[in-house]
Amino acid sequence: VSEPVAPNEQEPERGHIIDGNAAAAELGTHLAAEVAALSARQFQPGLATVLVGDEYTARAYERRVRRLADRLSCHYVTEALSSDVEEADVLAIVGKLNADPRVSGILILRPLPRQITEADVFRTLDPGKDIEAVHPVNAGRLALGQPRFVPSTPASCYHLLDHYLEASGRNPGSFYQGRTIVVVGRSNNVGKPAILLGLARGAIVVSCDEHAFRAGRLREFTRQADVLIVAAGVPGLVGADDVRPGVIVIDVGINPVPDRGSGRVRLVGDVDFEAVRRRAEAISPVPGGVGPVTDVWLLHNTVIAAKMAAEQGPGPASYPTSAW
């Protein structure tokens, strides 16, 4: 006869896991239909990536999007350059891809080595092929609420959030209004656009970067979050004491760490998943959260760029909340 379990030995209640693989599979199905419709009009979307150096997460990302482009029968080309390449050579490659009619969208993989100024490279992109909205024109359009492309990682964060809210009986069209979204990390490609997308949804948006951390004030703000988006690139940055009960957490971080047992590299997020899950209403895991959706979204943006090129028209004029 088994002993009755004392209340404090019971499995604690844990938050819902937001499943990025399932969301990505669903989006992938829609996308395959869009690609088929385009190819029926003799038009094949094409993605180009520029990979400078051999940073682990950039290489892994390149491999994933290449596989996805192949699976979707999109044209794919990668320009792999050594880490000591000069900026002028990178700009020349971007110019070549801008002029290539088979290329609809271009992704510059980050980080770039120190001798290359990111802003110079981004400014060189053809805005019509700038699927991550890093060119000043596209970044400006996003800030004004008139995006041509919504950058794939922050778009994926809100896609997962909207999807989860809908599935749990709430309206993503009104849920954020008057609620607090805290975004940790303020990079141009993830944190800042995540702030803008939160503002567009009527949320109270708080932005913290490493300065808030150094001032010892990060927790003061993360604890206010109804929705917490963490994109800092610091493993274990957010623990159970940094969140309030019932928070919804999106962990963007992808950090390669050595696995003590096997000696191999494994990926962890910025959030202490198990500890935070005990307090959260819902949380996205790493891997299997934002990452797989980002991959599909990048190809989705490539298809938008291909359609724009096919029609020679302007991009979507309205602000897509969940564009699918």
Ligand code: NAD
């Ligand atoms: P980044 O290095 O360009 O920017 C990091 C930001 O975090 C900066 O604003 C910095 O000030 C802030 N930060 C650093 N340490 C901090 C701390 N201790 N406390 C608070 N803020 C801190 O990085 P990024 O490109 O924005 O990427 C962030 C993370 O997200 C990385 O782990 C990256 O690998 C991952 N990422 C994931 C995806 C995905 O699809 N899941 C896509 C892009 C990036």
